[in-house]
Amino acid sequence: MNKRLKYKIGVESLLIVCLMMSFFAISSCETDDTQVVATFNNLVMADEFDTNGAPNSAIWNFDIGTGQNGWGNNELQYYTDRTENVTVQNGVLIITAKEEQFNGSAYTSARLLTKGKFERTYGRFEARMRLPYGKGIWPAFWLLGDDSNGTQIWPQIGEIDIMEYVGDEPSRMFGTVHGPGYSGGESISKGYELENGRFDTDFHVFGIEWGPDYINYYVDDVLYNQITPEDVPGEWVFNRGPFYIILNVAVGGSLPGSPNAETVFPQTMLIDYVRVYENN
Structure with missing residues (x-):
């Protein structure tokens, strides 16, 4: 089992990260004495996908079908709970488009x-x-507030x-927030690019650390962005909750566009x- 790194508090640790940029492929690194970097070391949920077959029903539900207007994005896929589309094998959850x-x-x-x-604030x-690839393929790991x-x-x-x-951009991912006044094409987002590598050829750890008035974004334990209430042109809706986790692979839609002849399935x-x- 991989052990996560604990984060140190303060500008000094961010300076160390910047000095080590030659060892990490990151899009940017800024030292900002207003940034909040906390330590979250109390494990409250873990799915290691150790049991073959269907995902753990005590943790996971399924969305089924095409949703309203293609899940609000004119997407082309039909979501199922069939083993052809979702299964656990050899310690890995596999979502197949x-x-x-x-x-x-x-x-x-x-x-x-x-x-x-499982819902948390x-x-x-x-x-x-490890991510899929190809034009029209749109995987995501995200949180949605309970309605x-x-x-x-x-x-x-x-x-x-x-x-x-x-x-179709296998070296670049992005982290985003949506809220009233900054949703859809007006969302607040920042990308992270691998200088030497692709997200579809190896495993990477994607994470956030979220507390009152801030959300920190990480790839492989590298802090690449922080979003606070001052960064959004509307109400900050992230100090209430709870929020739940979603994992999905979409196909087509307004973003990222439809698959083309080069897209492999x-x-x-x-x-x-x-x-x-959680933070102790």
């Missing part, structure tokens, strides 16, 4: 969520994953995208683990 005719859709995939089973949320049984709607409930990635996202820590 396939090109096939199914219930009126040309593609199938899977979308797992912890709504009603604040903490470190991380997953070790209080339909009494609140997106984007008022808030959305924290820990990892998003479009498959099937495509798989491999998840080695999902872990959540």
